[in-house]
Amino acid sequence: MDAKLPPVDELASFAARMSDLLLTHDDVGEAVRALTQVLIEAIPGSAGAGVSLMDARGQRTSTSATDPVVLEADQLQYDLRQGPCLTAWAQQTTILIDDTQSEKRWPAWIRGIAHLPLRSALSCPLSTPHGAIGALKIYSRNPGGFDSRTLRLAGLLARPGALMLANAQARDAAQHFRTGLxxxxxxxxxxxxxxxxxxxxxxxxxxxxxxxxxxxxxxxxxxxxxxxxxxxxxxxx
Structure with a gap:
């Protein structure tokens, strides 16, 4: 990695912020934007972050991406129906790409992002007791941008993040139901x-x-x- 992870006191601060987010963000859009901001601040060396969720039409879509290259890389995954984020979501497991230039999985997607300034990627499922509701992803411009410690940190952020988004989705669904009535x-x-x-x-x-x-x-x-x-x-x- 090209930067150190936050010290313990900063990690505690990020955890506290996630707890606050659980209580203060009722809207899904606001909750996702808050989560991506925490990701960028918590994980050094990242070129961009985003969250993949299901939209109202049942289509997977990227929400609150922090950089246009994240949107482009993600959209290609949805178009090809392959990629690290979709695999993390479907298999509910963390996916790490050390270097896109030597990665053998998802060949069509790897070829499609060759022109983008992305060399490594980390995708974590947003898992709840009822299954994964999406995935968060972080990209780096450098090969080997993330290591095992980063994986653990991303997992620590993904768990409360999934709960926050699931709660926000439930509140949104209830509001839409009331509006419909x-x-x-x-x-x-x-x-x-x-x-x-x-x-x-x-x-x-x-x-x-x-x-x-x-x-x-x-x-x-x-x-x-x-x-x-x-x-x-x-x-x-």
């Missing part, structure tokens, strides 16, 4: 309110909707809120 209730209320107006005003469905939209704009009131008030009897039209 609100939207569904609003849609049901709108249909009911339109039916009420059709009976009261003896108008068509299209006319009832146009009337609601007009009143909503005049009152500067959300359409779903107006509809709910009509259904509940708070507003009579």
């Amino acid at each position: 609100v939207a569904l209730k609003g849609h049901d209320a709108l249909g009911t309110a339109m039916g009420i107006l059709m009976v009261r005003r003896r108008c068509s469905r299209e006319q009832a909707l146009a009337m609601l939209i007009t009143i909503s704009r005049e009152r500067n009131q959300p359409l779903h809120q107006l509809a709910q008030e009509i259904v509940s009897g708070e507003t009579t039209l």
Whole structure:
């Protein structure tokens, strides 16, 4: 390695920061950005870091990469469906590349990144009791950029990092579910309110909707809120 690992007191500081992150970052995006920042600070000699997660469409994607070369190297893994990060994720094991110029695994990916200033790489799974939810990765511009001590440090950061991201993902999923329920209730209320107006005003469905939209704009009131008030009897039209 071309730099020393942080001393014990700094490692304790990084561990404390990870604990704080578990409590303070509710959003997945914020949590990932915080994790990559800790990685860069904790592991010397790194050219860039990032986290691979599954997006809403079920596609693997890189999040909060600290350097464009990380994004390029990662995207090639996703396109080829091979590479150290994907292997670390799938097998839930830490993967170390000492030198990309002599690496024999993932030949298509190795050829594809030959033009990038990356000579060594370290990938760690983000493992939870229910399986891996992704992987973190660190790249170096130098061969032999990471050693066994770095592997242990990355593992120490990956474990609480996985917990932090899993918690953030669960909170995001719960929020999306609640938002969906609100939207569904609003849609049901709108249909009911339109039916009420059709009976009261003896108008068509299209006319009832146009009337609601007009009143909503005049009152500067959300359409779903107006509809709910009509259904509940708070507003009579």
